[in-house]
Amino acid sequence: MTLAQDDTDFDVKNGIIDSETPPHSELAAQYKRSFAYYTFRFRLPSTLETIANSLAKNKDELLAKYGADAVTDIEQTAEAIRELRSNILQNEKLLPFTDKESDCDVWNAFLEKLPQEKRTYFSACWLYAECYMYRKVSSIFQLSRLAGFDYFSRQKSTATQLSLDAMLAVAKATRSSESNAATFQQLLKLNLWGNRCDLSITSGKQVKPTGDAFDLVQELDSNLLVDNTNAIWLSLHSSNGEGIVEIICDNAGYELYTDLILAEYIIDKGLAKKVRFNAKAIPWFISDVMANDYHWTLQFLADQSDLVLGELGKKLKRFTDEGKFELAPLEHFWTSPYEFYRMAEMQPTLYERLSQAQLVLFKGDLNYRKLLGDYSWHDTESFETCLRGFRPSNLCTLRTIKADLVCGLPQGLSERLFATNKEWMLTGEYGLIQFASK
Known part of the structure; x- marks a missing residue:
């Protein structure tokens, strides 16, 4: 399948609209001629791939900091980051957080109030979905031995x-x-x-x-x-x-x-x-x-x-x-x-x-x-x-x-x-x- 065909199939499946964002409406990746669409189709998947790759690249440094038994955590964290990348590329739902961070309840209450039809990466307001992704990456690390690590x-x-x-x-x-x-x-x-x-x-x-x-x-x-x-x-x-x-x-x-x-x-x-x-x-x-x-x-x-x-x-x-x-x-x-x-x-x-x-x-x-x-x-x-x-x-x-x-x-x-x-x-x-x- 060609990249163009893949794009077409994705757009049809996810209700992508081939237009710019209409005046006086939320910016969202569902509009194909928007920067939001480009962000979720290309920029953010690239960012996530870089994070996942960096865990393997900096493995020795992480083991020195978190202990030799953190090997599994490093591998599982990289896998979870790649799964998040896949979820974005498949336009999955924005799911509640399960970590113990102090803002977890605030985020989950916010997600609960989003209309069902605007609770995926491409249908949600761009600001909400992009912030959600970065908060999700943090959650993945917080739920592992790598909590507190600044991966950037x-x-x-x-x-x-x-x-x-x-x-x-x-x-x-x-x-x-x-x-x-x-x-x-x-x-x-x-x-x-x-x-x-x-x-x-x-x-x-x-x-x-x-x-x-x-x-x-x-x-x-x-x-x-x-x-x-x-x-x-x-x-x-x-x-x-x-x-x-x-x-x-x-x-x-x-x-x-x-x-x-x-x-x-x-x-x-x-x-x-x-x-x-x-x-x-x-x-x-x-x-x-x-x-x-x-x-x-x-x-x-x-x-x-x-x-x-x-x-x-x-x-x-x-x-x-x-x-x-x-x-x-x-x-x-x-x-x-x-x-x-x-x-x-x-x-x-x-x-x-x-x-x-x-x-x-x-x-x-x-x-x-x-x-x-x-x-x-x-x-x-x-x-x-x-x-x-x-x-x-x-x-x-x-x-x-x-x-x-x-x-x-x-x-x-x-x-x-x-x-x-x-x-x-x-x-x-x-x-x-x-x-x-x-």
Whole structure:
């Protein structure tokens, strides 16, 4: 059977619709011309195969950590990951979780409320199904002796090491920066474009940042489709510097480094008294920051023989010790299926914490999807409308566009971009810095 025939048979069997996602409906893999369909047919199966293969590849390391009698667990875990891959490719149901993690009941209650006709990988809302898959992988590990193992850690540390030259160049360029709007806006844009190094979009293939980072910021300025950096500057500059900035992190590696550079500036220039970093509770979308990645990165910088990077690492560790930088308490809401407009209802203590911040900064594509919900808004609808009432504080989003949803664009802009490149929303070449005041 040819691949094309296999695709046709799959589509007919699973009610796949040969169209783009209709306006004002949930993004889902059931629409064949959507990125969601491509994600579940190709990207996620590839990610799962990589995880399964890595268990065999790193077997000796795992046995050293978990004991010689973990051999069976390694084999059974790899088998379970491959079974999950098969379940996706056969469009199986999203089944309840059976692990003992603290968010298990939340997830199962959520799944129970999904309509039966929207409880498979291709029929469910893309956001729900993709988050479910990553939570399922975590569950497979938690139910074995390998509980607590970060199966993406090697990829994240490799990505950081590949970024060393770019990190050094950025450090040298920012050691004597001025306290003004222009400099702050440059650092926001540096932080935005750091999001291009995203392992989940490449199914784990490494992306090495190259060239002068600030030259790149200037070159990509015409690709910044919405630029609310001045409003973000004013939201901090107009305060008394006693506030807190909450960063909802995205990727480890170079992007986390640019988070730290921006946060250093915010503290050094007295724009806030504290920057709090919100990391993921479980391995998530390959390259997302976990607490260990934060600490590992600071130590990695401090250990560098180059004086500039070494001193920067020591300074950032000192900021952490002094409470100027802070890792937020472990929070499973970030790895739940819920959109952010449901935070006040589902996790009111988190919503209350964010409401006390001077600014909440959401990083990356997945956080953007959760801000808007995986929903085919018209691209000109306002950011405020699409937030659906989620306004705990002044908030902004820094996002390179890697999925087919967007809002807040000027009239006619997306049409011009589609005329140039039909896949402009999937490449990460375009970005948004959007702001909504409280």
